[in-house]
Structures are given as structure tokens and as C-alpha cells.
Amino acid sequence: MTSIGSGGGIEVTPDIFSYTNQIVNLILVGNSNEFVLIDTGMPKAAGEIKEMIAERMGENARPNAIVLTHGHFDHVGSLVELLEDWRVPVYAHELELPYLKGEKDYPPGDPEVDSGLVAKMSTMFPNHGINIGDQVKMLPKDGTMPFMPGWKWLHTPGHTPGHVSFFREQDRTLLAGDAFVTVKQESLYKVLTQTVEISGPPRYFTTDWEQAYESVRKLEALKPEIAVTGHGLPMSGKELSENLAFLAKNFTEVAKPKSSRYVN
Template identity: 30%
Template sequence: MFHPDVSRGVHRLEHAHVNLYLIEDDDGITVVDTGFPSTSGRIEKAVARIGRRVDDVQAVILTHAHFDHVGSAKRLHERWHVPVWAHRDEKFLAAHPYRYRHERNRVLYPVRYPAGIPVLARMTVAGALWVRGIEDVALFHTPDSRPTEPLDVPGRPVPVHTPGHTFGHCVLHLADRDTVIAGDAIVTLDPYTGRRGPQIVSGAATADSVTALASLTALADTGATHLLPGHGEPWHGGVAAAVEQAVATGPS
């Protein structure tokens, strides 16, 4: 489902409970995350919905390289000849999107959290089990000693390193739009439990929940109003309030 202007010049495409975003400005479009293999055609239709062409897409950025965010990246890179950007600590995972660390055994989650079953079933139908990784990734890093520079792509997003869900996970701060694209640093739907509201993703897919919760401080420090998560509905009540709720909810 396509949702235009969830914040100024940022458009949301939701497919099988996974969100990706189109950042639009006069220079073109940046696609943030790519969903599943079957999402690529929907991305092309979303570009057309905002009156733009595929040629206007200048870059793809991955908040992280789990299979449900990297699913169409290789296809877009090869067909549209656009660079795919990711934090340098995501390089291995981008090429091998199923070989990620997680804290808890996923097998028991459908028993403990039956509300997650229909979510995971839709993701499977969308191609969650057939993702091809991508090796040709343009890498950026986020030095601790100085503020991160914006990426030279449409929208000029500033990557903020928020490790925990994965080791190279980054959110993208769009200060001029009062917005953070949060990836899975904080979500409003956990696919593994079916629970809604601001939270970190469960240990079934998170490498280190303690680190993930600690990283939320950097998210709150953006001071943004609009939080656009990788799963679930956007949150427009202030990032700091979403972080407070996620910390209170804790890991699962």
C-alpha cells in the first residue's frame, strides 16, 4: 500500500508488513530499504505515483541488510544502475542476508506469540525465503569523533549509527523535514510477536537487545517529530516519546 507524504517529501510504501520510503527532492529520489524480491515492481509503481520516472532514482540506502530490507536491492542495482549504500558494518550481511546474529530461538515464537503468525506468513508469501544478497555495496561510516556528514544523495539524509538490531544499523535523520527514518532501530509492529506500539524488535531477529535499547538515545537526540519505522505505522508524536515507550516495553 502506498502512502504519499507521510512527512514532507517522504513517501511510504508498505508491502507484507515491511515499510520502505522514497525521499524526494529537486535532484531526484532516494529509496530507503527495498522490502522483498516481489517488492521491486511496487517500487516502480510508487515512483510513477508521485509523477517521477525510474531515471529519477539516484540511490538506494539500506538502514540494515536483513532479508526483508535488502530483498529488491540487487535487482534495483542491476536494472536501474543505482548505487546501494549501507554502513560498512553491514557489508557481509548485505551479501548474506540470512546469516545474521539473533539472541533467541525463532522456532518457539509462533507458540508464545501466535499474533505474529499471520505477519510472518505474509512476509513468506512476499518472498522472504528467496532473497538474493548484494555484494556491490557503496559503504559509508559514522565516525564517533565528529558529526556525521549527510550522504550526497537526494534528500541529503544524515546516517546515525544505531547498532543492536544489527551491528551496522543506521537511522536516517532528515533535519529539514523534522523526520527520522528509523528502519528497525524502533518499530511500531514487531513481526515476531504481532505486538504494536513503539518497541525494539524481538530477540528472534535482534543481535543485542541491550545495545539496541542503548542506541535509542541517539535516536531521541535528533529531536525529530516524525518517526518512520521499518514495520508498523508512522509515529508523529515525537521521537523522544516513542523512545521512552520502547525503553519501558523492553526486549521480547
Template identity: 30%
Template sequence: MLHRDVAPGIHLITRHSVNCYLIEGDDGLTLVDAGLPDFWRPIGVAIRELGHSPEDLKALVLTHAHFDHVGVARRLVDRLGLPVYAHAKEHFLARHPYRYAHEKPIALYPIRHPRALPILAGVLSGGAFAVRGTDPGEPLLPGRPIPVPGDPQVLLTDGHTYGHCALHLPERDAVITGDALVTLDPYTGRTGPRIVAGAATADSVQALKSLDAIAATNARHLLPGHGEPWHTGAAVAVGMAREAGPA
């Protein structure tokens, strides 16, 4: 479940084809995205395996507020009083994580893409229907660093959702891309750099345009919300995602 140093000082927690990340800073840990409800124990185990205590977790940053990225957010707030950061356009969705815009009917995808069925079954077993919303605090501001451990900089990468943001950590040569760019599409089962299918993307045209912000970082390490980390550079990944196009 824990993969250490997928980029310097950034650690991956993955379960049910859903990823979240712990960023180590001088003053503690930042959690990026909150997975599904059954991520609660794996996150706690990962924190301890890294030599930290739960009190070292200082903030939760949401790349976006779909249910599979908000899973344990409410519990972290209730138990630890953790501040939650998200773009202002994600605040309503964070409170209501199932009320999201998408271009195409979700029900069509398991029929057209049967290899996605095990992935979607795993998401369901992880508590996909049991996510409680949460109230973010201060909004993420594009172009600004967030005052949390690791000081990630905010990149607006809207399209997947209307306020989706990626996090750039230039000193670590890394971008946490969330679902702006993934290497596994849970709705089709396709792998390799791409945007997420229209079953969960609000505006695919804008999502493809937003890849410019990721490419401009020239980061070596791209850390997606679904799929394996990518270590061959932002330009190559973005080119492949554009070639793949929307699904």
C-alpha cells in the same frame, strides 16, 4: 501501498508489514530499504504515481541488511545500476542476508506469540526465501550526510544488527528508524514503539542504548521499518520503547 508525505517529501511503500521509503530531493529520488522480492512492482508504481520515472531513482540506502530490507536490491543494481549504501558492518550481511545474528531461537516465537503468525505468513508470501544478496558500495559514515537526494544524515543505531543506521532528515523533522525502533514487532505482533524481538535482534541491550541517538534528534516524525509512522515525537516514542523492553 503508497502513502504520500508521511513526512515532508518522504513517501511510504508498505506491503506484508514491511516498509520502505522514497525520499524526494531536488535531484531525484532515494529509496531507503528494499523490502521483499515482490516489492519490485509496487516501487515502480509508486515512483510513477509521484510523477517520476525509474531513471529518477538515484540510490538505495539500507538501514540494515536483513533479508526483508534487501529484497529487490540486487534487481535494482542489475537493472538500473543503482548505487547501494550501507554501514561497513552490514556489507557481509548484504551479500548473505540470511546469515544474521539473533539472541533467541526464531522457531519459538510463533508458538509463544500466535498473533504474529499472519504477519510472518505475509512475509513468506512476499518472497522471504527468495532474496538474493548484493554488494554495497561506499559505507555509511555516522554523523555524515549521504550524497544522495534528500541528503539524509547517518545515525549509528546498532544493536538490531551490528551496523544498523537510522537516517535523520532535520529539515523535514523526520528520522527513518529502520528496525532500530518499530511500531509493529513482526515476531510478536505487538504494536507501539519498541525494539524488535530477540528472534531478529543481535544485541537488545545495545539496541536500547542506541535509542539515545533517535531521542536526541527531537524529530516529530519517526518512520519505522515495520508498523505505522509515528508523529508524536522521538522522546515519547523512545520512552515507550524502553518501557516495553526486549521481547
């Protein structure tokens, strides 16, 4: 499964580059001298990711660190393979570590959350954890970001227990992960065409809807000027502020599924 945006990238700001691997975004933050990779895309994409980084940052470039929004298969799919060549630290929230150390698996996808084909296919998506051992470290408890001066991380659970988003006050840029997305991830047609539509976290893998709602409210309260999400195109300005405010105000009606094994 892939989208029309796969293999393409968008320079969101001079130091933020969003790259689409099939249906998911990974992000480079920084420049050729020092940069961080946020998330690692789908399985078997390590070669593609390395080629993208070489083209963007220079031959043999590698990140100072990898930072994870969360550990679902489409965000850590190529992590193990990348770490075979890159002995770089990996950072994630404390509550996400059991899924990255082989101690826990995520709950399976719920096909009943939406009539869209992606939702119906979700039981086939991998939900197992991975094991990268002591290469994964806990994000600093003071909210700072390793190798990302000026940024802070925010705990935005709901989609997963340890999901995090990243915010830079200087230009009000938000890297939201899957706390909310800008494509209706449950619909195969909208995923393939990358139809822009602000949406809550992907329904089929979201397990705590009260936390998911609070996370959207927390991010909307930041009044971001630019948002890059885990799925879909970047959004900015009035389009972002109006749509994110609408999502926060009407979360129960537009984001939360009417029925799901995880709603209650």
C-alpha cells in the same frame, strides 16, 4: 503474509513518502528531479516498487541511489532484481557489507522470544546474505548522506551489527528503520491490522540487546518530531515523544525478551 496497509503509501512530508510492501515500509526521500530509495521491501516486489515510483515520481524515474537501513530479507528482498535494471549505487554501513557481498549470513530467527505467531514462524524466514558485489558502497564516515542534503546517518546497532537510522535536524524527522518500530512485530494479528504500538526492534531477529537499548536511547535523545519506522505507521508529535520516552525508560521491561538465545 501481508497487512491491510500493503500497497498503500503515506506522504509524511512533501519530500518523504512511506510505502508499505506487505509488512515492511520502504521510503522515497526527495522529488521527481532527485530522490533516494531507502530499503527495497520483500522478495519479488520489484515490479510493484517500480510501478509505485513511476506513479509518484514519473514514468521511467529511478533513484539516484538506494540506501539500506540493514540487510534483513524484508529490507533487501527486491534489491538484486531492481539492480538488474538500475545501475545505481547502494549505500550501507561498513558492518553490514559482509551480508551484502555474500560473505556472511545473519543468525536465524529465534522463536522463543515471544508467544506471537510471527515470532514462532521466524525460523522459516530467510536469514541468508545476498551478493551485490561492488555495487554496494560504505556510507561516508563523516555521517553525511549521499544525495540527501541536510540528513545525517546514525549507527544504531543491535537489531543487526550495521543497522543505521537517518535524521534531519531541520524538521526533526527520523527514519528509524528497525531500531524501534510502531507495531508489535511479533504478533501476527497486530502486523496484519497494523495496530499502532511503539515497540523495540523485532525481537526474533535482534541479536544484541545491550546495543539495541543504547540505540533507542540515542534516537530518543534526538527528540524527533516525526518518525517513520521499518514496520508500522508513521508517528509524530506528542504521541511520538511520550511513547519513545517510555520505551527508552522501560526498554528492559517492554522490549527485551525474557528469554532468547541472543539475550546474553
